[in-house]
Amino acid sequence: MQGKRNFIAKAAETVLPAASIVLFLLAWEIFVREGEIAPIYLPAPSSIAVYLYRMIADGSMLSNLGITLLRIFVGFLLAAVSGVLLGVLMGMSRILARVADVWIAALYPLPKISLIPLLIIWLGTGEAYKIVISAVTAFFPVVISTYAGIQRADRGLIKAAKDLGANARQIQLKVVIPSAVPSIFAGLQLGMGVTIILVVAAEMIGGSSEGGMGYLLINAGQVMETEKVFASLIVLAVMGALIIKLQQWADRKLAPWASLDNDR
Amino acid sequence: MDVVVENVSQVFVGRHGTSVVALDRFSHRFGSHRFTCLLGPSGCGKSTLIQIVGGLELATSGTVRIVDPDRPDASRRLGADSVMMWQSLNLFPWRNVIDNVAFGLEMRGVARAVRYEKARALVASVGLRGFESHLPGQLSGGMRQRVALARALIMERAILLMDEPFAALDAQTKIVMQEELLRIFDVTHKTVLFVTHSIEEAILLGDEVVVMTARPGRIKEIIAVDLPRPRSVEMVNSKQFGTLFDRVFHLIRDEVMKTMEQQAAAVGA
Numbered sequence: 284m285q286g287k288r289n290f291i292a293k294a295a296e297t298v299l300p301a302a303s304i305v306l307f308l309l310a311w312e313i314f315v316r317e318g319e320i321a322p323i324y325l326p327a328p329s330s331i332a333v334y335l336y337r338m339i340a341d342g343s344m345l346s347n348l349g350i351t352l353l354r355i356f357v358g359f360l361l362a363a364v365s366g367v368l369l370g371v372l373m374g375m376s377r378i379l380a381r382v383a384d385v386w387i388a389a390l391y392p393l394p395k396i397s398l399i400p401l402l403i404i405w406l407g408t409g410e411a412y413k414i415v416i417s418a419v420t421a422f423f424p425v426v427i428s429t430y431a432g433i434q435r436a437d438r439g440l441i442k443a444a445k446d447l448g449a450n451a452r453q454i455q456l457k458v459v460i461p462s463a464v465p466s467i468f469a470g471l472q473l474g475m476g477v478t479i480i481l482v483v484a485a486e487m488i489g490g491s492s493e494g495g496m497g498y499l500l501i502n503a504g505q506v507m508e509t510e511k512v513f514a515s516l517i518v519l520a521v522m523g524a525l526i527i528k529l530q531q532w533a534d535r536k537l538a539p540w541a542s543l544d545n546d547r
Numbered sequence: 548m549d550v551v552v553e554n555v556s557q558v559f560v561g562r563h564g565t566s567v568v569a570l571d572r573f574s575h576r577f578g579s580h581r582f583t584c585l586l587g588p589s590g591c592g593k594s595t596l597i598q599i600v601g602g603l604e605l606a607t608s609g610t611v612r613i614v615d616p617d618r619p620d621a622s623r624r625l626g627a628d629s630v631m632m633w634q635s636l637n638l639f640p641w642r643n644v645i646d647n648v649a650f651g652l653e654m655r656g657v658a659r660a661v662r663y664e665k666a667r668a669l670v671a672s673v674g675l676r677g678f679e680s681h682l683p684g685q686l687s688g689g690m691r692q693r694v695a696l697a698r699a700l701i702m703e704r705a706i707l708l709m710d711e712p713f714a715a716l717d718a719q720t721k722i723v724m725q726e727e728l729l730r731i732f733d734v735t736h737k738t739v740l741f742v743t744h745s746i747e748e749a750i751l752l753g754d755e756v757v758v759m760t761a762r763p764g765r766i767k768e769i770i771a772v773d774l775p776r777p778r779s780v781e782m783v784n785s786k787q788f789g790t791l792f793d794r795v796f797h798l799i800r801d802e803v804m805k806t807m808e809q810q811a812a813a814v815g816a
Contacts, residue, residue, distance in 0.1 A: 439633065439635050440639060442603055442637070443633060443637035444650070444654075445603065446631045447630070447654060448654045448655055449650075449654045450654070453654050461639070461641045538641065539682065540640045540682045540683075540684055541640075543640070543684025543685060
């Protein structure tokens with residue numbers, strides 16, 4: 284009896300998430316058809332699928348996706364390198380930490396989107412502006428998490444390393460920085476999330492004709508091609524989910540110890 | 548190596564300016580090649596003492612000297628002749644077994660091949676052959692203990708400082724580790740300072756048991772343990788062991804009561 288109930292619960296756990304999506308799409312399709320809703324307001328899932336297929340077939344989806352991915356990658360890389368570097372240096376130098384802390388405290392809460400007008404004045408609406416706005420935004424969570432990780436390094440491990448003959452430099456490199464890795468990875472995940480948001484937002488603002496998913500979205504919206512809007516949204520959602528999953532997978536590969544129970 | 552502790556006091560100053568005397572004018576000569584157990588109620592400063600001996604904490608006053616009986620005039624740096632084994636083990640979670648054990652040699656700049664060869668031999672000697680590339684998080688408590696022991700032994704220091712290393716182990720694993728330590732002591736004859744709050748453990752392992760008072764930590768009495776070596780866990784059942792146990796128990800009972808009263812007073816205040 285108990286076994287049977289467990290089996291049903293397990294089956295429900297695996298089937299229901301997928302079934303909920305299918306049911307939702309089905310309800311949507313029926314709602315649009317039966318209600319005779321105009322496609323500019325809400326297209327049926329089936330026609331969105333047709334548009335999605337066409338956009339993939341004519342290459343417009345992939346080229347715009349590629350451009351967006353490239354911007355995300357460059358923006359994220361800039362933020363990751365500079366953020367981790369500054370965070371580690373702050374952990375090593377109290378003076379630098381004090382100085383940087385003031386700037387971070389002042390600039391972190393500022394909504395980075397509000398910098399867009401200024402950046403457009405300085406950099407125009409080209410590549411530089413899109414990469415800078417996303418890198419600046421992602422920089423903060425990375426530097427804050429890195430510094431926090433360095434500060435929270437286990438005193439016991441530092442003492443043990445000292446006892447085993449490590450000098451100050453070795454303690455930094457071999458103990459403090461490795462022990463900050465889980466926190467750094469958490470910061471990089473947050474950073475990746477905001478990079479994606481800011482790149483797409485920057486592509487939408489500025490009215491440039493340099494492509495990208497944001498451009499595709501705003502363009503389709505302006506001419507009321509709602510099917511294209513939905514198709515682009517689907518691709519963006521899948522892209523975001525894949526990037527985050529990929530990053531989580533890479534984190535587990537690079538630091539398998541971080542997910543183990545180390546204080547048993 | 549003798550560890551000569553003279554009038555060491557340690558006073559911790561709290562946030563509100565209140566000070567706690569953890570150790571009060573502690574003096575003792577820990578003899579070379581002897582296994583000395585420091586036994587006392589929690590908070591009596593026994594862990595503080597061995598950290599001072601290991602050069603990891605500075606005493607408020609008093610001196611600790613490491614003396615080579617053959618060259619009594621040579622001065623030696625604190626920490627250079629000793630290695631610590633911690634209650635919390637402090638294994639590096641991102642390093643596998645072999646790299647944890649080889650850590651000390653790596654810091655010293657020993658070439659990879661040389662330090663791995665040494666570390667491998669030690670890993671095998673503590674019974675962990677085949678687990679060289681496991682991470683600490685993948686090992687059981689007893690296995691981690693062995694890694695920590697190997698990591699300390701690889702340093703080849705004359706003095707082994709042990710801060711309740713087996714306190715967190717289950718009863719069976721503890722017995723196995725105690726026998727392992729006895730075996731290693733019989734072979735290496737290091738000078739061992741072993742902190743514990745288990746009377747049984749102190750008598751089983753030690754040549755002498757330094758019984759400490761409740762805070763502030765002072766020496767209450769030193770009991771010589773004349774059980775023959777090599778020792779084994781079966782000795783716990785001998786009459787001689789029982790007599791020693793009773794003696795130490797009566798000494799420690801008063802101190803534990805005192806500690807409980809202090810704690811009750813602290814909570815009440």
